[in-house]
Amino acid sequence: MIEIVWRYEPADEFVEPSPETCAEAVQLINEGNAAFARLGTDTADGQRLVLPVTPEDLGLGHVPGEAPRQAPFAALVGCADARVPLELLMSQSANDIFVVRVAGNVLANEGVGSLDYAVTNLTDLRLLGVIGHTGCGAVGAAVDSYLRPVNYLGVTHNLPLRSLIDALMASVRGADVALQRSHGAEVTHNPNYRSALADTAIILNAAVAADCLRTHFASVMSDSLGVAFGVYDLASRVIGIPDATSFEPTWQAGLLTPPSGTEFVDFIGDVAKSAYIASLLAAEPTAGH
Numbered sequence: 001m002i003e004i005v006w007r008y009e010p011a012d013e014f015v016e017p018s019p020e021t022c023a024e025a026v027q028l029i030n031e032g033n034a035a036f037a038r039l040g041t042d043t044a045d046g047q048r049l050v051l052p053v054t055p056e057d058l059g060l061g062h063v064p065g066e067a068p069r070q071a072p073f074a075a076l077v078g079c080a081d082a083r084v085p086l087e088l089l090m091s092q093s094a095n096d097i098f099v100v101r102v103a104g105n106v107l108a109n110e111g112v113g114s115l116d117y118a119v120t121n122l123t124d125l126r127l128l129g130v131i132g133h134t135g136c137g138a139v140g141a142a143v144d145s146y147l148r149p150v151n152y153l154g155v156t157h158n159l160p161l162r163s164l165i166d167a168l169m170a171s172v173r174g175a176d177v178a179l180q181r182s183h184g185a186e187v188t189h190n191p192n193y194r195s196a197l198a199d200t201a202i203i204l205n206a207a208v209a210a211d212c213l214r215t216h217f218a219s220v221m222s223d224s225l226g227v228a229f230g231v232y233d234l235a236s237r238v239i240g241i242p243d244a245t246s247f248e249p250t251w252q253a254g255l256l257t258p259p260s261g262t263e264f265v266d267f268i269g270d271v272a273k274s275a276y277i278a279s280l281l282a283a284e285p286t287a288g289h
């Protein structure tokens with residue numbers, strides 16, 4: 001049996017973790033995701049995840065009838081995909097994370113405006129972040145439009161859908177360039193090229209979006225408010241990026257500071273050369289791709 005429990009126990013006198021720096025907020029999320037990823041393993045703590053909460057977390061103010069104060073330590077942009085509920089993946093509960101979810105975790109005015117509210121009004125905030133995920137359908141749609149322009153013609157009349165795909169296209173193009181540089185131009189003929197291109201673009205898209213947030217909120221960046229990104233691997237349930245130093249297609253756990261400027265070339269080049277992307281290219285082609 002596997003249990004995930006939110007527990008308020010008055011006798012426990014649980015004190016909500018309150019990170020004072022961006023680094024501490026990142027550590028809290030990394031440890032929370034590690035606990036979530038252990039679920040289902042044979043270890044003792046792989047069977048049960050107990051998340052202590054305070055009455056305020058549950059909307060139970062100390063003063064009857066009074067609303068709890070909003071006190072997240074992180075504000076994150078994630079994908080709308082139902083398999084990627086950010087609080088759960090990070091072993092957090094209500095009132096811990098200010099979440100903006102939109103397909104492809106793209107940045108649009110409304111999403112950045114929401115983060116602007118959080119940055120301006122929520123004094124416990126220590127981290128802004130972007131979380132992508134493998135197997136993202138929105139990025140997959142952008143990849144299909146990129147590889148087969150006739151597919152893009154099919155969405156040109158649908159302005160809302162087109163705006164999503166357009167927002168992702170730069171990362172798809174950047175991923176394509178990186179894969180061709182790392183594996184040669186003939187890689188585009190690999191039967192698994194779509195899947196390798198999609199996952200590379202997913203990682204680049206999350207990093208680019210985080211870099212954009214860092215630029216947008218540059219005036220308030222400090223040790224006590226920073227930016228990070230990561231990609232949730234649906235298979236391993238780990239948030240991070242492919243391990244570029246491993247010969248195994250493993251996922252390196254942990255949020256990262258986004259690259260900036262020319263650092264992006266090396267960053268996405270390392271991803272393209274990783275054993276994880278190589279394993280996608282070498283896999284038996286799946287039906288329909």
Ligand SMILES: [Zn+2]
Pocket residue numbers: 079080081103104105133135136137138139
């Ligand atoms: Zn998605």
